[in-house]
Amino acid sequence: MKRFERAVCSTLFGLLLLWAGPSSSQPNIVFSVSGDQALNYPISIHYLPDEHTTIMPAAGAASARPAGNQPGLHYFFVAMSNQVGNAHYGDAFVLQTSDFLHFFFPPGFGNAQHGRAVFWPAHPAGGSCAYTGVTHFDEQYAAPGSVVQDPTLPPGNLIMIYEAEIHCPPASKGMVAGWVSIGVTRSANGGRTWPSPVAQKGFEQDWLEYGNGRYAGLTLPRTPPRTAANEFFGDALPSAFVDDRDASGEYYIYVPYQFTGAPGAKADARIHMARAKLGDRFGHREAGQLHFTKWHNGGWTQEGRGGLEDGVSPPCGASYGEGNAQIVYNDALQRYMMTFVCTTYRCASAGKCEATDDSLYFSTATSLAVQDWTPAQLIENSTHPHVAQPTGGWIVDGGYPSFVSPGCKEGHLGLSGSIFLLKGNPLGERRFVSRSFMIKPTAPVAQRAATLANGCGQSP
Numbered sequence: 001m002k003r004f005e006r007a008v009c010s011t012l013f014g015l016l017l018l019w020a021g022p023s024s025s026q027p028n029i030v031f032s033v034s035g036d037q038a039l040n041y042p043i044s045i046h047y048l049p050d051e052h053t054t055i056m057p058a059a060g061a062a063s064a065r066p067a068g069n070q071p072g073l074h075y076f077f078v079a080m081s082n083q084v085g086n087a088h089y090g091d092a093f094v095l096q097t098s099d100f101l102h103f104f105f106p107p108g109f110g111n112a113q114h115g116r117a118v119f120w121p122a123h124p125a126g127g128s129c130a131y132t133g134v135t136h137f138d139e140q141y142a143a144p145g146s147v148v149q150d151p152t153l154p155p156g157n158l159i160m161i162y163e164a165e166i167h168c169p170p171a172s173k174g175m176v177a178g179w180v181s182i183g184v185t186r187s188a189n190g191g192r193t194w195p196s197p198v199a200q201k202g203f204e205q206d207w208l209e210y211g212n213g214r215y216a217g218l219t220l221p222r223t224p225p226r227t228a229a230n231e232f233f234g235d236a237l238p239s240a241f242v243d244d245r246d247a248s249g250e251y252y253i254y255v256p257y258q259f260t261g262a263p264g265a266k267a268d269a270r271i272h273m274a275r276a277k278l279g280d281r282f283g284h285r286e287a288g289q290l291h292f293t294k295w296h297n298g299g300w301t302q303e304g305r306g307g308l309e310d311g312v313s314p315p316c317g318a319s320y321g322e323g324n325a326q327i328v329y330n331d332a333l334q335r336y337m338m339t340f341v342c343t344t345y346r347c348a349s350a351g352k353c354e355a356t357d358d359s360l361y362f363s364t365a366t367s368l369a370v371q372d373w374t375p376a377q378l379i380e381n382s383t384h385p386h387v388a389q390p391t392g393g394w395i396v397d398g399g400y401p402s403f404v405s406p407g408c409k410e411g412h413l414g415l416s417g418s419i420f421l422l423k424g425n426p427l428g429e430r431r432f433v434s435r436s437f438m439i440k441p442t443a444p445v446a447q448r449a450a451t452l453a454n455g456c457g458q459s460p
Contacts, residue, residue, distance in 0.1 A: 004306045020026050025374070027333045031362055032380035033419060033435045041095065041103040041432065044083045048432045050091070051163060052239045052326060052403040053420050054147040056410065058096070059155065059190065071096050071406035075106065076420075077160075077191060079143030082115040089115025090124060091143035092162070094191060100406075100418055100434060108223055109192050119144070119160065119185070122197035125175055129168035134205045135224065136197065137181045137216040138164030143414040145182075146240035147412055148192060151251050152278050152285035156190040159290075161240040161255055164216060171228040179225070180234025182218035182257060182274075184290055208305065209289075214275035218255065219290045220262045232260050235309075236270070241327035241411050242278065243368050250438075251278040253290065254368055256325035256338065270311025271325045271340060273371060274304050295371060316342035316361045316376040319353060324400050327368070328413040332439070332455030337365040337413060338373065339401055345385060358398050360381040379437075393427025403437065405456050414454030415439045 041048070056079040076095040081088045090328050096106035110116030123153060125129055125140040144162045164183035171177035200211030209215030209224065219237045223293065238257040246252060255274045261267040273295040279285030292304025295312055303309045312324050326338040342361045347353040360382035363373040384397035399422030405414035420435050424430030 025366075025380035026364060026377070027335060028189050029333065030380065030440045030442065031377070031437070032440075033360065033382050033437045035381075035435065036423070037101070037434045037436070038421065039101060039103065039432050042082075046081045046083060046088065046429065047090075048080035048324050048430070049078055049400050049402075049420070049422050052145045052324070052400050053078050053239070055402065055404040055420070056149075057406075061243055070098065071100050074100070074105065074406075075109075075191065077144050077147040077346075079163075084115045087115065089117050089119060091117065091141060092160075092194075109240045118191065119162070120197070121165075121195045123147075123168070125165070125167050129170050131168075134199075134207050135166055136199070136207055136210065137166065137219065138183050138197065138214075140167040140178070140184060141165035142197070143374065144258075145255075146224065147240035148240050148242050148253065150186075150278060151242060151244060152280075153284075156188065158187045158191050159240070159253065160185050160187070160191075160194065161217070161238050163236055163238060165234075166224050166229075169226075169228045171230045174229055175325075177228070177230050177232055178234075179220075179229055180232065180236040180260060181216045181220070181256065182235050182238045184216065184217040185214040185279075186230055194320055202228060215289055216305065217276070218257065218292055218294070219306055221308070222263070225263075229391070233262050234260050236260050237323055237325045241329075243329075243336075244409075244411070245329055246369065248369075249281045251280060252276065252368070253278055254327055255292070256312075256327055256340075258323045259311075268311055270315075271313035271319045271322050271338070272309050273312045274309075275300060276304070277370070312371045312373060313338070313340065314363060314376050316340075316359075317344055319345040319347050321345070321355075322361075324331075326401065326403060328403060328411055330364075330413045330439070330455075331408070331457050332415050333364065333441070335366060336368055338363050338365070338401055339379070341398060342376070342378075342399065354388075355386040355394070357383055358386050358396050360398055360401055375406065389425060389427075393425040395425055397423050399423075399426060400428075405454055407458055408456035409455075409458070412454035416454045417443075 015275045035068045058073040077310035081090045094109040095103040097103045119380040150157045162183045164181045166179040195212040195214040210432040219350040241254045254273045274292045276290035276292045294309040295303040296302040296308045321343040330337045339362045342359045345353040361376045365373045387395040405417035423433045
């Protein structure tokens with residue numbers, strides 16, 4: 001399975017001391033998280049989570065929530081492995097829960113021939129590279145960073161933004177080396193089925209797409225090397241957010257991600273951003289594939305496929321690596337909010353640096369179009385040691401943080417809710433845990449239309 005520290009903890013550190021980008025005013029709040037809440041899920045599940053988690057109310061669940069504080073029936077789109085007999089299957093699965101504590105495989109989801117996965121690569125990592133034909137952009141790994149509703153289409157029309165990896169020819173470093181892109185695909189039946197990795201006629205030699213609505217949206221310049229890539233090159237670890245607040249009336253899907261390096265270019269420790277237009281609130285929609293542009297040199301100036309890129313995130317420290325970003329709109333604060341992992345490094349005089357701890361940080365913005373993020377601030381009670389293991393890997397506490405306020409509109413957050421994250425060794429087994437979060441404004445919040453008790457607009 002894909003490794004958290006490949007893009008965050010191994011090479012994504014830097015000494016970025018100055019931030020010269022635009023900045024909005026930071027709301028005065030105290031943002032904190034609680035201790036762990038253990039979760040229960042089938043023992044056949046391994047490597048959960050391996051990307052960001054998408055938490056989505058089942059159809060009708062938002063309007064028929066049970067009494068009390070129970071969230072009601074939700075689907076979790078997750079990256080993981082499921083063991084059936086002696087075989088492990090990846091990469092994208094759906095779990096269901098009604099209490100955010102107990103998780104099960106939902107009826108009607110998953111392909112039995114692929115271990116109940118809903119989405120998978122053509123030749124899973126760890127298998128043979130002795131296949132014929134072109135190597136597609138997602139040949140060995142394809143797992144969701146986010147699944148979102150397309151607001152220009154009826155409910156159940158979902159977009160998956162996913163990490164796509166190539167690991168053939170095989171490298172001596174195994175899964176910590178390869179070529180990474182960000183894929184795009186759609187489901188018209190609420191995520192039950194997605195396009196399979198089978199090239200349609202005319203696309204057999206096209207490494208960027210299959211011709212069935214499964215294609216690469218963000219890639220590095222040039223094409224993958226024909227020899228083993230002994231580095232981890234690419235655009236990786238995406239999540240996604242559909243902006244329904246843009247003053248122009250346009251719907252854009254924004255994708256925060258990480259640049260893990262490219263031939264001749266090093267990783268830069270910061271969060272990168274891309275976006276694509278979906279349509280508008282007046283009934284228009286963009287036809288065909290999503291056309292992404294990357295943020296570069298202060299604007300949306302580069303093509304998603306092969307374009308240059310640079311970071312948008314303000315620094316979270318003097319020697320650090322940032323990643324695992326998620327964007328939401330916080331209704332109570334009337335701000336966009338980006339949460340992410342900040343890994344702190346200790347650097348010796350000789351220049352060698354080692355990770356010491358991981359923390360959760362946040363930043364806010366008033367406009368995603370101009371990316372006016374405020375200085376990064378620590379989320380209280382979120383710092384934990386980053387401990388190297390003698391047998392390989394690290395013990396981390398807080399990977400892939402995925403925030404949700406039950407009852408809020410998709411992509412919106414209130415003043416309280418849950419966060420789901422990784423705890424353990426990203427090179428091996430880990431645990432899926434949750435914590436509660438609380439946002440306390442230190443100044444009065446302006447009055448607005450009726451909302452839920454936690455300060456957000458209710459899901460339709």
